Amino acid sequence: MKGAWFRVVLPPLALFLLVAAVWQAMVMLLNVPPYVLPSPARILATVEEQAGPLVGASLWTAWAAFCGFSASLLIGTLIAFAFSQSDIIRRSMYPYAIFLQTVPIVAIAPLIIIWFGTGFPSIVFVSFIISLFPIITNATSGLTSVDSNLLDLFTLHHATRRQILLKLRLPNAVPHLVTGARISSGLSVIGAIVGEFFAGYGSAQHGLGYLIVLTSGQLKTAYLFACIGASTALGLIIFTSVGLVGDAILSRWQETRR
């Protein structure tokens, strides 16, 4: 167990340290100006110096991503529910759901700002739009891809529509929904940061996306690197926590596929 942990953690960690060392040496030897490429030591110092603002911005972005993710989980499931209950609704609306997947958010961001103004609601909305699609597709397939023999069994026992939904379709959708939520959780962080690019200014609190725009504008490249690191860490934390919750739920649903 301990050995396996070492095997998993040690190689990437070693590589990371090696790259950092080479990076540090190159920057020092070639005298690269810090606004082009700061040295790892300088980035580390910035992280220490700006720890307060960085953590604050990360929490704010995390909150926005969480709101966007929760909204997409709720609304995506409801939309999938409507799709599963009516063929007409699914057939007529599904092509437009794909629009969510393909629309460049950058192109409609101005529109979102016109509707919601700058600030938190717009950021959450962008995060919501970006993370909605995986929930819709996965939940829909979970609700509709039910073993036909099980459907026959329910029919033979005179199951009502409601019973088929509650005792068959919904439980069947859970693993699919977990998969969708996993993809969606990562996207929601990206959505929140992109949202802050466009709408993150002008309020008392701000998130990582805004900080990225600000630091890059001021050529505070070391600070920018710190923001990128924080964004990555945040995405990883949210993705992993949703994954762990999903695994806990799935352990009940586990099934050896025939």
Add this chain to the structure above:
Amino acid sequence: MVEARDIALHYATGTVALSGLSLTLRRHEFASIVGPSGCGKSTLLRLVAGLLSPTSGDLRIDGMSPAESRAARRDVAFVFQFPTLLPWRTVAGNLQLPFELGAEPQCADPDRLQAMLELVGLAPFCNAMPHQLSGGMQMRASLARALILRPELILLDEPFGALDDMTRQRLNEDLLALWQRDRWSALFITHNVFEAVFLSERVYVMGARPGRVVAEFAIPFPHPRQAQLRAEPAFAELAGRISLALREAAS
């Protein structure tokens, strides 16, 4: 119990799955149907279950059409080729399912549940999830679920087709013991002639394109039947004759 007279079934795709099929299942009788792949065996069971309606011909269950029989709540039990258990429910939870469905859901009687679990040898596994069971045990759970409402008619569509031979033989013996105890009527589909002979009082051989009954064999061996029956010359002879009829039907 089941009386099929000259029934035909055409699927919407144009496939003529059955045509001119006649067969009789007497009350308390165990009858098997063997036939080449794709000859319409599953289709026939779905007709009897009322999941499909015949295109033409007359199909009666106790004098009623399958739809009327269904409306009168004379339930038939269905056992599929795969266990088709709800993977998110325990074995006991799966056995409760039939009670919970329908316009008037009932509470499962715990004694009856326990007795059924013991009958199929799953009592120690009542709280296990399906994926924790072997294929044979999953099939036992599936059988128990079919039997728990005490139906008069049971339809089995290659229930042991996915199991190894040892497990299959053991389940055959257990199924026969259950049948001897309660004497439901059974229509049992299989590709395995030995299984059909061992279990049945009557074996129907179906031919393909279109599906119909081409031969009928009465199986005279008395009950209770023991595993040793499989080694008797009369058993092998009868199985051989049915195999030949099956070969003829397939060609």
